[in-house]
Amino acid sequence: MKKMAVVYWSGTGNTEQMAEAVFQGAKEAGAEAELFQVGQFSAKSVEDFDVVIFGCPSMGAEVLEEAEFEPVYEACKGKLSGKTLGLFGSYGWGDGEWMRDWEQDVLQLGALLPQGYLILNETPDQEGLEECKNYGKNLAG
Numbered sequence: 001m002k003k004m005a006v007v008y009w010s011g012t013g014n015t016e017q018m019a020e021a022v023f024q025g026a027k028e029a030g031a032e033a034e035l036f037q038v039g040q041f042s043a044k045s046v047e048d049f050d051v052v053i054f055g056c057p058s059m060g061a062e063v064l065e066e067a068e069f070e071p072v073y074e075a076c077k078g079k080l081s082g083k084t085l086g087l088f089g090s091y092g093w094g095d096g097e098w099m100r101d102w103e104q105d106v107l108q109l110g111a112l113l114p115q116g117y118l119i120l121n122e123t124p125d126q127e128g129l130e131e132c133k134n135y136g137k138n139l140a141g
């Protein structure tokens with residue numbers, strides 16, 4: 001059984017809804033999944049999971065949220081080489097630049113991103129939540 005962590009930050013709840021659906025999908029696919037708000041996670045925890053799925057919306061000007069999410073993610077970076085990851089998040093008026101940059105960052109660290117990333121505009125609709133579930137399922141498979 002795969003051990004999976006879904007680790008997220010969300011300001012207004014959109015990425016949180018995505019995180020919950022990704023987590024549900026992983027569990028339905030039979031993974032031993034845990035859901036963490038980013039403050040509950042640390043670099044040390046990376047080793048405890050086969051797959052780590054990070055979620056953070058586009059903030060600032062096309063960057064990760066800097067006060068809470070980024071410090072934890074930065075601390076995890078040293079543990080991500082060879083690790084299977086997922087990346088997801090919600091965005092607003094942009095074109096997903098923050099996620100393209102984030103994808104490049106994890107690939108440069110040597111992490112694996114077998115299902116690519118998943119982004120949704122603002123509040124997820126039913127179809128979006130299904131996409132999130134499937135993303136979690138596929139990473140569990």
Ligand SMILES: Cc1cc2nc3c(=O)[nH]c(=O)nc-3n(C[C@H](O)[C@H](O)[C@H](O)COP(=O)(O)O)c2cc1C
Binds near residue numbers: 010013016061096
């Ligand atoms: C301070 C702030 C900065 C933001 N910066 C961006 C941005 O650079 N690009 C973008 O597409 N959306 C931006 N947004 C919009 C959020 O990414 C969007 O509303 C998202 O759905 C928020 O997700 P959350 O509910 O998980 O916090 C910003 C929102 C806030 C509050």
